[in-house]
Amino acid sequence: MEGEEVGIRHQTDGGQKTTYGATGSRPSSGDERTAQIAGTSDSAPVAATDDGTSGLKSAQGVPAGPSTSYSDAVGLSSRRKKAIFLCLALNSTFVMICIAVLLPFFPQQAAKKDPSDSGDVQGASAIGFIFSITPLAQFFGALFVGRIIPKTGPKMVLMIGGVLVAGVISLFGFVNDIDDWADFLVICYALRFVQGIAGAMNITATFAVLVGLFPNNVSLVAGTIRAFNGVGFAAGPVMAGALYDAGGFTLPFLVHGGIMFAGTIWLFFTLPGDAEVGTGKKGNKMFKDSFTIPWSFVWCMTMFICGTTIGMLDPNLSPFLEDEFGLSATEIGLVYLVFAGTVAASAPVTGYLGDRYINPNKLQPPSMLVLCLGLVLLGPWAETNLTSKLWRSIISLVLVSIGFSSGITLATPGILNAMHKAGYEDTLELHSNLGGTVTALWAAGLTIGPTVGTTVVSAIGFPKTNAIFSIPVLCVATLGLAVGAAYALKDLYYRQRTGTYSLERQRLLPSKDQSTAM
Known part of the structure; x- marks a missing residue:
């Protein structure tokens, strides 16, 4: 097989399409019927399988089995899937912690840089937009990221998103050194916008991986991830406030950035490699x-x-x-x-x-x-x-x-x-x-x-x-x-x-x- 690439293919109206795959690996004997199914679209009718799901037939008429999943493609063990779930859950928690790190002390520090009166509505709105620009960026970022994951694979998206979150939150620790009010706002807006895009990359790719790993427990997985997110959002301000009291403005951002970067490295070695997963058309x-x-x-x-x-x-x-x-x-x-x-x-x-x-x-x-x-x-x-x-x-x-x-x-x-x-x-x-x-x-x-x-x-x-x-x-x-x-x-x-x-x-x-x- 060229390039030693093994993939799970299914038929679409436009021909073959690789939906999931693993590079450099071969399926076990029990999974051989799902590997590298060849043929044309008119020779791959949909058939009902014994378990009630829709299967596919190859050109030779061999059932392709139920719809493929991420775990089927890379042959992950149950223990490995649980390790990936734990890693992704903690990664989601770190992302939420980094989003919430500003809450306990940043508004007060930002207000000190406002040259207008403390009761100025325009200044308060400008500070408020520093917080609201993150979900706005997530809105646009999620729509874009959802389209590119099928082309790049979820692991690459998770790595880029994790590095961006770690870098942005670390850089945020130095915005307090900017004295000019306009420059301060522009830098804060830019960093929080990038953080929103990076957060969307993490959330969307996490969803794509976990639904593939646990197709029969989507609700439980989603609920557990929400629970981890809630813990992160609740713990973030507490951790940030304690670090702020101990070391000032910069320390909370550097510590949280370091934790996020370490979690991304852990994620890199835990997740399996991405393969050619489709065209995203x-x-x-x-x-x-x-x-x-x-x-x-x-x-x-x-x-x-x-x-x-x-x-x-x-x-x-x-x-x-x-x-x-x-x-x-x-x-x-x-x-x-x-x-x-x-x-x-x-x-x-x-x-x-x-x-x-x-x-x-x-x-x-x-x-x-x-x-x-x-x-x-x-x-x-x-x-x-x-x-x-x-x-x-x-x-x-x-x-x-x-x-x-x-x-x-x-x-x-x-x-x-x-x-x-x-x-x-x-x-x-x-x-x-x-x-x-x-x-x-x-x-x-x-x-x-x-x-x-x-x-x-x-x-x-x-x-x-x-x-x-x-x-x-x-x-x-x-x-x-x-x-x-x-x-x-x-x-x-x-x-x-x-x-x-x-x-x-x-x-x-x-x-x-x-x-x-x-």
Whole structure:
């Protein structure tokens, strides 16, 4: 075989396409039927396999087996896959820590460089944009990165993203030496924009790898990664504040940059090498279909609304708790810890339920209704006749965190299931493009939420703003109920006419082997 390259190929309308592969390795005897399948497109009909999945036939009529995955291609052991998962989870945690490192001390230091008065709105907005430019960059970066991963492979993207995050966060430790206000802002904007692009590279490539490694546990994997992200976002300010008190402005950035660089080196030696994984020519169609397939559209909107809601709460919850209940900074931090802890605890549980027992589509409406209820009760407005109590606000935050974590955890497998039903197979191109789409929607919500939320809060107050933001959440829940009801009626009509489930429903039913295993 030329170049000693072994790949797993499948047939497309345009001919052969390598979806996953490993250089310099050969498949075991049990996997030989999936290796280097040759032939033309008209000799590779789709066939049903014994496990209920769609297989492919080669030119010789030998079944190609179920849709390929990253682990199938490189022949990774279960132990190696767990090591990769741990490494990627910690890498995601480091990325979130680096994003949150500015929170405890940077706004105060930046305000000292503003030549205008301390109460100047323009100066405050300029400092605020240093924070909001990162999710804006993630939005554009994720859409681009999702297209290039099929061409370059996820490992290269992860390496470049990790080095960029480490370099940018280290350089940020020296911006305090810039005295000119305009130069200070330009450098900060540029560094945070690059950090957003690098973060999108890490998040999207991590999604592409993990979905390929654990195709039967997508919800659990997504939930666990969300939990690690929550830990990173909660631990980042604590670590940064302690390092700032110990060594000043520069030390937190250098330490975090060093940790991120060390994690990238660890990732380099843990991940298998990239192979020629495809051409990435279906990216535009996949992106379009993710918004035209009904359930995929529902989950895309769920992800966006969840990002918008949390984006609104981030800058406005702390002032509300201080003004309404007179909480100190430490006490406010504990309230945020309750929120982050609930997300970290509930996300893996929701993911496990979505993988093993309940169709994620059935969990979408109740998740959004719980989020809606939490928003309505958080600092209730006068018309509800409920007095504002700290205990009620904490319970409301718990409800918000449960609904929010369920929404963002199940969005990934929800979209993936919808794309499978539409005929897409598990390929790196599908995983990377969907990872880019999900990351972009999340980043768009985090960009719009703080801007709109802060404006509305300044006009009508925090309680009524929560009520307004609960309306789109309720709309998304209603949309999920409507789409679910439409599919149920369609399947009922099909069964009355044929006596069997529709083909779409059959794809969701567990096979005999899966039922026995469960």
